[in-house]
Amino acid sequence: MEFRLIDRIHARTAQVREDVRLGIGDDAALLAVPAGQELAVAIDTLVEGVHFPHGTAPADIGWKALAVNLSDLAAMGATPAWALLALTLPELPAAAQAARVDGLADGFAQLAQAYGVALVGGDTTRGPFTLSVAVHGFVPPGQALRRDGARAGDLVFVTGTLGDAAAGLQRLAPSTDPDEEKRRGFLRARLNRPQPRVAAGLSLRGRASACIDVSDGLLADLGHLCTASAVGAEIEVERLPLSSALLGSCDEAAAHDYALAGGDDYELCFTVPPALAGEVQADLARLGCGATRIGRIVEAPGVRVCGTEGEWLTPARRGWDHFADDAAR
Known part of the structure; x- marks a missing residue:
């Protein structure tokens, strides 16, 4: 059964890369790091009922499992290349298990193909429904974005909009009002299919003084950046970028709370010296995510x-605090 599942995943996620010397099918992958590049590596685990609600579509889970890791590479200014997937599945009838695996693989592959990411190995086992994905990317020496470079006087930016995913988690049930259901659909999509800001991260090389992705909430993650840089930050609640769907689904106070602490945004929060602010904003606007x-x-x-x-x-x-919160995010 295990090898049949692996074959199903492999068949749906095949991606040819010249730097993959040996991929799925052996005891380990053989990979060639390009000359003159450093290897950036990240790993995240998603647990059913914690990182995605029970009943989430398998294709959405597969997409998100890769997306949250690509977001980490984006925050480092790295170009994605390879991934590993460890999949833990509860016991299900064979047909239901196959359908779940096919959906997971299809969602994973859809995003992987968009970024040229090759799945080069992994593992399957039985237990509570959990996915762990490790990603690998390349960055030129000395050009990686880090958390520890912010300095007093730098300006704080975020890409995209904040709070949508957290609001979507609270609005999983369909609405009978067409306008409200349209807003909820947008918010749920932001929860289930986050868009990793890889192009933005690459654009910020050599210009952002510090960068982090917003996964646990803006205040928490900006706090991590400030701690690493031995500085502080002052943010203005009126400047928070909020989507029309979020503002149409709740009052302003709730929207601000979602944006400040909701998490699961997978936008980039970064700092730049004032002299570079204009050109950075213009470039990210051209990329479509804005800043x-x-x-x-x-x-x-x-x-x-x-x-x-x-x-x-x-x-x-x-x-979000992984060891203090009990509810699903």
Whole structure:
């Protein structure tokens, strides 16, 4: 059964790359790192009921399992190349198991093909429904984006819009109102099929002083960047980029909460010196994801949020904590 599942995955995810000397089918893959490149490696695990709700379509799960890892490579300014997939499946009837694996592989392959990523190996086992994906990418020496380069006076930007995925998680049920269902559909798509900002990450090489992807929530992840850089940040709640779908589905206060702490956005949060802000915004606008200035880096540690009246806010929560939160994200 295990080898039949592997064959099904292989058949649906085949991607030819000259740097893959030996892929799926042996005890290990043989891969050739291009001369003059460093290897960037990331791994993420997705657990049913924690990182995706029960009942999520298998194709969406396969897409998201790869997307969250490509987002990590994007945050490093790396070009994606290879992936490994470890798949843990509960016991199901053979036909249902095959359908689930086919869906997972199809969703994974759809995104992998868009970025030229070859699945070069992995593992399957029985247990609670879990996917672990490791990705590998290339970046020229000294050009990787990191978290530790922000300096006081730098400006803080984010790509795309924030809060959509977290709102989508709370709006999984269909609505009988057509307009509301259209908004919910957009939010659910942002939850289930995040778009890794790989092109934006490549564009930020040599210009962003620091970068991180927003997975656990803006406040939490910007806090990680600030800690690594030994600085702080001040952000303005009125500057947060919010989609029309989010604003149409909840009040402004809830929209701000989703954007500040909701997580699962997989947008890039980065800092740039003021002199480079204009050209960076113009370039990311041309790439289609845009970039919104939401604040600035300061010397005092911590991340503070300025409200609409100029007051300092105390957010009710600051993001996802894997070892403190019980609900599915």
